[in-house]
Amino acid sequence: MNIDRIAGVAPILLGINIDHVATLRDARGGGHPDPLRAAMVAIEAGADNITAHLREDRRHIRDADIERLMAALTVPLNMEMAVTQEMLAIALKHRPHACCLVPERREELTTEGGLDVSAQMAAITPFVAELRAAGIQVAMFIDPDPEQIRASRKAGADAVELHTGTYCEAALGGDSITLQRELKRLVEGARLAAREGLEVHAGHGLDYENVAAVAAIPQIVELNIGHYLVGEALFVGLGESVARMRDIMDVTRAEVQDTANELRARGA
Template sequence: MPVLVVNVDHVATLRQARMGIEPEPVTAAYMAEQAGATGIIVHLREDRRHIQDRDVRLIKETCNTRLHLEMAATDEMQRIALKTEPEMVCLVPEKRQELTTEGGLNCIGREQELKDFLAPVHEKGIRASLFIDADPKQIEAASATGAEFIEIHTGHYADAKKIDARNVELEKILKGIVLANDLGLKVNLGHGLNYRNILNFKDVPGIKEYSIGHAIMARAIYVGIDRAVRDMAELIRTFAD
């Protein structure tokens, strides 16, 4: 069965708005875990706009579920990953001016570079994922890097305003899942998924994890983290693999 992995970046965003100590993303991670999340995701950005180094360390030390570390493919982040030893690293593109990740990582022409970058990560027993668009050429390039997973960027699908445009993006994702599985890659989905648009993936085989943060934390403002995570986890439990 596919599982839910919860991103707690937005809890840290709220804390950093006042540069204070509350709300605590480590506590949010623990609560999400208790409510049914099978993993916690944090994106440690170069500019540290939300998640901080101590958050990564403390979540790794205190949570019992898997820690997924989203990061850019830089020497600094590689050092942090090797020291922290998360369950998985997910390489993402990163621009300082963006509000959130706008698209997938470009793997085409970088296959050997990314393979070399991931080599010491794999030596530590850390699994690797690449956050990419549902582009066949990107998926094929990702398969040559040695990464075990890809996370297909679902943002274009989630952001589509018209049904026809959304269906076009959905079809790209569905074809991408099949191609990735055929190439031996495990597939996660993430970015912009919520309690409504995720329903189009019900009964779609070949999906291992759903990476969801914003929708859960937005709902948590009204009903609390426990209820918000339980609702999403229960929804995903009805999906087939």
């Protein structure tokens, strides 16, 4: 292990995605369960920020949810959004702390992969510039691919969120070869992104069993998790599900810092 890569390990932040609280609400109509109430419970349990994806088809989060979250949250709001003029106008109106640009297809059940930044540079670069000019931090939700990481920097992004979905699917399926390959991609992607001057986040499909290996990557400073914790909340409550994830992440990060301290003491 190279001490230069882990010295001064930063604390890791937990962002909670509340989209699927809205999914449950919208299945019946009305206002229950309330995504804003869920956000407040998550914050009380240890969330550092709240993520909400305002999709073009409005299948869960609604425009009114973004307005209410902006008015009431005591932590930053991370608004996930497609690269469209409609979403740009909404973001510039509300000015959330951060916007994460994601690919979006109407027929998908959930985001299926990372944004192809390199293929859309001409459209994405001015889009990012407008958001940043408004004081909004911009992240790209991308696969841990060197081309996409470098393209994100060239497009002017502040951060990248590395897509962990393939890694999580391999963990769920017991595919150890793919699991190790994808974890290596995340490790190397996080290192490259940090060297490129990008803040490094990660998310998609993370759960209690697979999160520790990702939280142990020292360059990753934020994890965004939603569906699993909302599902787990059916059995233990949202506060408990978030608090347990917070604990796993913190314990893992403390172990990484202890390793860094030990290596430093040895002069490694």
